[in-house]
Amino acid sequence: MTVEEIKAAYSMRDIVGRYGFQPNRAGFICCPFHGGDREPSLKVYDRDFHCHACGAHGDIFDFIRMMDNISFKEAFMSLGGEYRKPTFSSRMAVYQAQKQRAMRLKAAEKERERRSLNNMLISVYRAYMERSEPLSEVWCDCYNALQYQLYVQAELSGLEARW
Template sequence: MSRLTVEEIKAAYSMRDIVERYGFHPTRAGFIPCPFHSGDRQPSLKVYDRDFHCHACGANGDIFTFVQMMDDVDFRTAYQSLGGVYEKGNRKASMIRRRQFIIEKQAREKAERQFREWRATRFLQVCRLLRMLDEICRNMEPFTDEWEAAMNMRQDNWYKYLILAFGTREEQEDMRELDE
């Protein structure tokens, strides 16, 4: 059996997967009747992507907490029931996994930092170009070939501005790939 870390288990299962494992079917809004208190006429437990919260009794937690509360078990048992394996005395393997996790986390943080830097730089470039094109177009004869080329360039950069200012992360990533 392969060893899964807590983070790998959390990545493998959504909170919805876990509640459905116990026979609950969340509403479209993500609510189920709370199994942790009685008299729940209206579903009061909200199922989020990675955790849950009951708005009536206050029960909340992640997938491990839900399994612990449902099965009345400790964390270790909940961890094992979700695929985790405890191996006594294997500190070296644990240290290697922890180091690997840190390296991957640092790589994700570096990539995010690089993306934010690219976005800020690109946003400034597009804004400067738009201001410059506005100034140039004011001094050009309308409907000439040069004016139309400048207006087309302005329209293209206005679209880029909208993506950088209001677009989704996916749209911005696509734009970044085209820039490279």
């Protein structure tokens, strides 16, 4: 079974029940990961858990790992998981996903740089317009350049809205 199949087969209440805990009507149990609880503080949800006192949280695998002090692989195997040796195609898929993520991050960084440069140009053109005489040659050049940069900024924002 895969991780998704195991998560579909077992609810968090099933796993908590394996360890002898019975959630109250509100879905709380005394947290086994810290001591000193007068009232139950660990909330058991359908697919995960969260302790409002010590901050412990996770899914069914995390609960088993923390209770038995074992690795994820051992928790996975204890719930009927099957380990399959990675194949070339699975490794290639992971590599391609990492490469695509790196390309998206690089494109996002390039876009941030472009926006930063555009904002800097807008402020420079506005400053020159304020210092020059209205309708002079310098003022007109700055006005036209400013209009262009504002147009570029609107186009960049329009692309962002479409995504």
